[in-house]
Amino acid sequence: MNWRESARCRGTDPELFFPIGSGTSLPTLAQNDAAKAVCGRCPVSRQCLEWALKAPVEGVWGGTTEAERRVMRRRRA
Numbered sequence: 001m002n003w004r005e006s007a008r009c010r011g012t013d014p015e016l017f018f019p020i021g022s023g024t025s026l027p028t029l030a031q032n033d034a035a036k037a038v039c040g041r042c043p044v045s046r047q048c049l050e051w052a053l054k055a056p057v058e059g060v061w062g063g064t065t066e067a068e069r070r071v072m073r074r075r076r077a
């Protein structure tokens with residue numbers, strides 16, 4: 001079974017995971033936190049994060065923002 005089939009975000013408004021605006025603005029930070037809260041209850045967050053670390057995608061995946069994943073990629077390199 002594909003891990004995406006168990007994704008907690010299925011049925012959630014996808015726009016929640018793709019904040020518009022500056023990464024440090026309060027609305028963006030609040031939206032990131034709301035998306036991360038969904039990820040925090042997701043049974044496939046580890047698989048999602050590993051996928052997102054391999055694919056330079058925008059938005060919140062696996063409970064992380066792209067900026068956070070950039071740091072994780074650098075640490076792993």
Ligand code: SF4
Pocket residue numbers: 004007008009010017038039040042043044045046048049060061062063
């Ligand atoms: S970790 Fe977050 S973005 Fe990834 S599948 Fe789960 S809910 Fe969706």
